[in-house]
Amino acid sequence: xxxxxxxxxxxxxxxxxxxxxxxxxxxxxxxxxxxxxxxxxxxxxxxxxxxxxxxxxxxxxxxxxxxxxxxxxxxxxxxxxxxxxxxxxxxxxxxxxxxxxxxxxxxxxxxxxxxxxxxxxxxxxxxxxxxxxxxxxxxxxxxxxxxxxxxxxxxxxxxxxxxxxxxxxxxxxxxxxxxxxxxxxxxxxxxxxxxxxxxxxxxxxxxxxxxxxxxxxxxxxxxxxxxxxxxxxxxxxxxxxxxxxxxxxxxxxxxxxxxxxxxxxxxxxxxxxxxxxxxxxxxxxxxxxxxxxxxxxxxxxxxxxxxxxxxxxxxxxxxxxxxxxxxxxxxxxxxx
Amino acid sequence: xxxxxxxxxxxxxxxxxxxxxxxxxxxxxxxxxxxxxxxxxxxxxxxxxxxxxxxxxxxxxxxxxxxxxxxxxxxxxxxxxxxxxxxxxxxxxxxxxxxxxxxxxxxxxxxxxxxxxxxxxxxxxxxxxxxxxxxxxxxxxxxxxxxxxxxxxxxxxxxxxxxxxxxxxxxxxxxxxxxxxxxxxxxxxxxxxxxxxxxxxxxxxxxxxxxxxxxxxxxxxxxxxxxxxxxxxxxxxxxxxxxxxxxxxxxxxxxxxxxxxxxxxxxxxxxxxxxxxxxxxxxxxxxxxxxxxxxxxxxxxxxxxxxxxxxxxxxxxxxxxxxxxxxxxxxx
Ligand SMILES: Cc1ncc(C[n+]2csc(CCOP(=O)(O)OP(=O)(O)O)c2C)c(N)n1
Ligand SMILES: [Mg+2]
Numbered sequence: 001x002x003x004x005x006x007x008x009x010x011x012x013x014x015x016x017x018x019x020x021x022x023x024x025x026x027x028x029x030x031x032x033x034x035x036x037x038x039x040x041x042x043x044x045x046x047x048x049x050x051x052x053x054x055x056x057x058x059x060x061x062x063x064x065x066x067x068x069x070x071x072x073x074x075x076x077x078x079x080x081x082x083x084x085x086x087x088x089x090x091x092x093x094x095x096x097x098x099x100x101x102x103x104x105x106x107x108x109x110x111x112x113x114x115x116x117x118x119x120x121x122x123x124x125x126x127x128x129x130x131x132x133x134x135x136x137x138x139x140x141x142x143x144x145x146x147x148x149x150x151x152x153x154x155x156x157x158x159x160x161x162x163x164x165x166x167x168x169x170x171x172x173x174x175x176x177x178x179x180x181x182x183x184x185x186x187x188x189x190x191x192x193x194x195x196x197x198x199x200x201x202x203x204x205x206x207x208x209x210x211x212x213x214x215x216x217x218x219x220x221x222x223x224x225x226x227x228x229x230x231x232x233x234x235x236x237x238x239x240x241x242x243x244x245x246x247x248x249x250x251x252x253x254x255x256x257x258x259x260x261x262x263x264x265x266x267x268x269x270x271x272x273x274x275x276x277x278x279x280x281x282x283x284x285x286x287x288x289x290x291x292x293x294x295x296x297x298x299x300x301x302x303x304x305x306x307x308x309x310x311x312x313x314x315x316x317x318x319x320x321x322x323x324x325x326x327x328x329x330x331x332x333x334x335x336x
Numbered sequence: 337x338x339x340x341x342x343x344x345x346x347x348x349x350x351x352x353x354x355x356x357x358x359x360x361x362x363x364x365x366x367x368x369x370x371x372x373x374x375x376x377x378x379x380x381x382x383x384x385x386x387x388x389x390x391x392x393x394x395x396x397x398x399x400x401x402x403x404x405x406x407x408x409x410x411x412x413x414x415x416x417x418x419x420x421x422x423x424x425x426x427x428x429x430x431x432x433x434x435x436x437x438x439x440x441x442x443x444x445x446x447x448x449x450x451x452x453x454x455x456x457x458x459x460x461x462x463x464x465x466x467x468x469x470x471x472x473x474x475x476x477x478x479x480x481x482x483x484x485x486x487x488x489x490x491x492x493x494x495x496x497x498x499x500x501x502x503x504x505x506x507x508x509x510x511x512x513x514x515x516x517x518x519x520x521x522x523x524x525x526x527x528x529x530x531x532x533x534x535x536x537x538x539x540x541x542x543x544x545x546x547x548x549x550x551x552x553x554x555x556x557x558x559x560x561x562x563x564x565x566x567x568x569x570x571x572x573x574x575x576x577x578x579x580x581x582x583x584x585x586x587x588x589x590x591x592x593x594x595x596x597x598x599x600x601x602x603x604x605x606x607x608x609x610x611x612x613x614x615x616x617x618x619x620x621x622x623x624x625x626x627x628x629x630x631x632x633x634x635x636x637x638x639x640x641x642x643x644x645x646x647x648x649x650x651x652x653x654x655x656x657x658x659x660x661x662x663x664x665x666x667x668x
Binding site: 029030033034037055056057058059060061062085086088089123124125126127128129290291292293295296297298299300303304329332334335 | 378379380430431436438439440441442443444456457458459460461489490492493494495520521522523527528529594650651653654655656657660
């Protein structure tokens with residue numbers, strides 16, 4: 001075990017994969033000479049040199065698409081997208097090209113590429129630099145979508161992503177880059193496998209990314225015995241673990257840092273409700289952000305993503321009543 | 337209270353007022369930097385130090401009814417086009433008094449009363465929009481024009497090329513202004529782009545193009561003026577490359593240690609404030625004493641403003657739910 005910050009765990013995972021396989025190459029904006037705007041590639045250029053580690057122009061469509069092409073020819077490119085929003089200008093190459101190559105080649109081609117992108121609110125970057133946007137990708141068959149919640153998962157998920165034969169998007173909660181944790185570098189996660197952050201008996205909480213940490217604090221604050229499932233992979237998500245847990249507890253809350261409409265949590269609530277209807281003790285529900293852009297103002301942004309206080313409130317509700325609680329903005333009469 | 341439009345109108349045919357506004361921008365950015373360092377500003381800032389002549393030259397060549405789509409580096413643009421220091425600083429500090437009510441932040445300036453469209457924090461984001469605004473003016477047979485202001489780094493994004501081509505074939509009344517300040521983030525432009533003169537990219541769209549000295553307000557007015565006249569008279573788009581220099585780091589705490597030695601010092605001799613002072617002194621429009629006076633007055637005024645803005649009201653919680661959409665009106 002080594003103590004590392006999340007951003008260092010990302011560097012370590014990339015470096016370990018680059019050492020293990022010379023087909024792994026890495027590029028993005030200001031990732032080589034400057035070692036990354038978030039210092040997520042410290043020492044990478046120095047160790048692996050300018051053939052495998054490159055700075056790109058501000059051309060996300062070009063370099064992300066180039067990663068697709070290079071992957072089809074046998075390399076394992078890793079690209080960094082500084083803020084997930086910048087993938088907007090490259091969506092065709094990811095969703096419509098990269099995700100379809102195996103299919104359109106009758107299985108003769110694969111696209112073993114990894115896209116790393118920073119995501120999330122809480123740092124005052126405003127509505128064009130604070131979204132999580134996992135739902136942009138979660139309904140594209142052919143992609144795999146991962147999100148770490150701490151240093152260990154940042155390391156283990158990135159290694160799994162780079163080793164995977166398909167296009168994988170790793171969404172890194174920016175707010176965690178400086179957080180420290182213990183990392184076991186022998187651990188590589190299996191994509192599609194959730195991890196149990198806590199185990200308990202009364203309720204199952206499923207969360208992703210930074211929301212796992214929020215849910216963990218909420219469980220403590222509420223003083224309940226809960227299973228906390230860190231989903232880690234959004235597609236394909238770990239049905240087995242989630243269903244087994246809810247079968248045991250009879251209650252489910254999903255915590256998402258994304259707008260209420262169209263989130264992946266609906267998929268989980270729908271699946272659990274359909275498969276475990278008769279063993280549920282209360283209505284499964286989701287805790288999400290409101291359907292609004294991420295506000296810049298600090299006081300407002302602090303209310304945007306689910307907070308541990310509000311998650312604790314809703315956990316207590318779930319344990320005492322059978323119907324779902326109202327989101328805070330309805331409960332407080334701020335919005336419908 | 338002075339309105340944005342009044343502040344804008346005060347600049348036309350008044351070189352002294354333009355100089356004072358340039359000083360205002362410079363002092364404003366110093367304060368922004370200090371407030372950020374002190375933790376009073378959240379998130380990020382992209383200072384526009386060095387952009388003063390370009391901003392003022394554009395503001396006094398365009399009419400308040402023309403529209404401009406800028407970027408995250410738009411404090412100079414906003415102040416030059418008329419926004420009050422209060423509304424700009426209010427936004428940067430997330431206050432209800434900000435030009436976007438405090439929900440936008442430093443990267444998002446807007447004031448439609450002087451043609452400042454919401455500035456985009458996505459590279460290239462404003463370029464098709466400026467072309468689209470120009471399309472509206474063309475269809476509406478109005479004499480207004482659209483302008484896009486963007487950086488050197490933005491010439492490598494697809495939106496740049498698509499906007500230029502579209503504007504060229506539709507002969508749109510739009511001016512594309514590239515602020516070539518030599519750097520895109522931490523990368524010198526020559527490491528990401530194989531040509532030095534970015535304006536020649538317009539060649540392949542059969543679009544008129546030119547380079548101008550972006551540190552001299554007169555050169556800016558002359559170049560932009562030519563492009564504006566062309567657009568207004570139905571002659572279609574122009575790509576103008578303003579040669580400038582980014583005196584600050586890219587954003588936040590970046591100290592720009594990657595600059596070659598001596599480069600900053602070389603460009604400081606072309607500091608737009610200095611260039612303007614020399615011009616005004618030569619034309620006997622100002623004395624050194626007056627210059628010093630203007631600087632110390634602006635510094636004091638903005639210092640006082642910063643103190644005031646710090647205690648401005650925060651936006652209400654309901655602001656988070658406002659201005660997202662309106663309920664459908666058509667159909668039943
Ligand atoms: C599509 C996209 N990619 C990357 C970024 C991150 N980014 C913000 S500013 C910047 C540099 C832009 O350089 P330039 O166009 O020269 O403008 P300057 O900052 O020098 O004014 C980059 C890469 C972004 N905002 N949008
Ligand atoms: Mg630049």
